[in-house]
Amino acid sequence: MNRGLAALGDRNFRWFFLARAITMVTGSMSSIALAFAVLQIDNDPVSLSLVLTAFTLANIVFVLFGGVVADRLPRALVIQTCYVIDILSLGTIAYLLFTDTATIPIVVALAAVNGASTAFVLPAMQGIIPQLTRPENLQQANAMLSFVRSAVTIGGPVIAGILVTTAGPAWAMVVQIVGWLVAIPILAMVKLPPPAGDGRFSLFADLRVGWSEFWSRSWLVVVVFAFMIMNAIHVGAWGVVGPYIAKNDDRLGIAGWGWVVSAEGVGVLLMTLVLMWFPMKRPLRLGMIGISLFAIPLTMLGVHPAVVLVAIAAFLAGAGAELFSTGWNVAMMENIPTEKLSRVSSYDMLGSFVVMPIGTLVYGWLITHADPAVVLTTSGILYAAIALVTLFVPSVWKMGRVEAATVRG
Missing domain, CATH: 1.20.1250.20 (MFS general substrate transporter like domains)
Known part of the structure; x- marks a missing residue:
């Protein structure tokens, strides 16, 4: 095939x-x-x-x-x-x-x-x-x-x-x-073997096992904690300040914001096609570099929110986001035992998403008390710095693909 x-x-x-x-x-x-x-x-x-x-x-x-x-x-x-x-x-x-x-x-x-x-x-x-x-x-x-x-x-x-x-x-x-x-x-129609385990169910014991699997991997802990802050920036700066800029700056406008969001989606779409054919040899390294590209449209939105420029930057950011998404999923699925993967993933989701409501509130306050350009450029610099500093962790920088015969689980 x-x-x-x-x-x-x-x-x-x-x-x-x-x-x-x-x-x-x-x-x-x-x-x-x-x-x-x-x-x-x-x-x-x-x-x-x-x-x-x-x-x-x-x-x-x-x-x-x-x-x-x-x-x-x-x-x-x-x-x-x-x-x-x-x-x-x-x-x-x-x-x-x-x-x-x-x-x-x-x-x-x-x-x-x-x-x-x-x-x-x-x-x-x-x-x-x-x-x-x-x-x-x-x-x-x-x-x-x-x-x-x-x-x-x-x-x-x-x-x-x-x-x-x-x-x-x-x-x-x-x-x-x-x-x-x-x-x-x-x-x-999906036929799978029964779940592994002894059949006994203990919520807290199972949560402890999941936490142990999560905490024992430096690459997992570092990236999740990075996204705890990065997602708060994303949902606040892009989700709250972005529409505010679109409504109040004629260089962008509401219709222009629609084009920007669509361009980001096109970037994701095209990168998925690339990744269907070309393997990622360093999934986390490429992923964190890719996700750092979101700093470009974020900064551009603050410095010069012209439709074409922000849309091009958003396209690049969408492609980078998909690099991270696929790389992260592959890293998780290849390195976490299958019978514990859902628990580890739930800790990933909790850590990555728990601060997002706070990010929305914080940026809602910031946009009324500070210059939006300063807020966005500062956010872009901080976002890129957090994403790229994870590359100094050896397990993030060096992680390669697991051979098919040795995939965990």
Whole structure:
């Protein structure tokens, strides 16, 4: 089979890829549908922030428990069960919208249910991929999944906007529900051996094992702690200050910001194609260099926010982000025992995401008390410095690929 599509030669990966692609396509409009659903109920940004906060906090609270469950139970079954929960929670919101009986407190509660469900899905997704394909195909498998994700990130919001405008947010939710309904029986075609272990379940003992696996690897600890700060900068500087600049600086404008975000997505998409064919010999070294490129559009946004220049910089940053994403996934999957991968991934997710809400609040305050140009250029310098300083850690700089015969697990 063509090298770039070699992972499709594995039956289990084919079924998983099909199910995942369907849910990514139908789910690409979920954030827009939920946002406009909330604003349809109560046209108040505070209500929207409450719903999004409920989702995020539930995800953070349950992600470690999700990692334990995904290591102890069949991962495909965990994913299917969470899809059923998502169908019920999102279906309830859609029903309440159709009947004009939705209220913000109910939507907040259901968003929390959906966030908790996602906390189980993500570690299971991370842990299942090495079980689906041969070790030599791990990079291609991750790149293929990234290709679909980036493609729908570019086109999904456009389709969602049209559907929400013409039919309403409830119908966009129905589309996602259909995606989950289709994916559940497809995932049943994935046949994997039972999880390793003695069958005994102890939450705290399993969490200690996961923590030990996490803390024993310097490359893992250093990169996760770096992203604890980098993600806070990203979500604050890019997610809060970026739209503010777009709205208030005619050199960029709201339409221009759309082009910038799309250019970033195109960069991700094209890099996934490259990585499907060309192996990464030093996944972490390339990944951290790649992710540092985000400092370029961040700085450019502060110094000279012209559409073309920021879009070109965002394109480069998108390509660099995909270098990191695939390199990081390959490093994790090749160096962490498969039976512990979901738990270790949950610590990665917790560390990487826990400070993001603080980043949003901090930058919301900074933008009202300091010059946006100073805030963004300082953030760009800090972001690049944190990313590149990790390269001084020998295990990050020197890590190569694990031979197929010796992949952990």
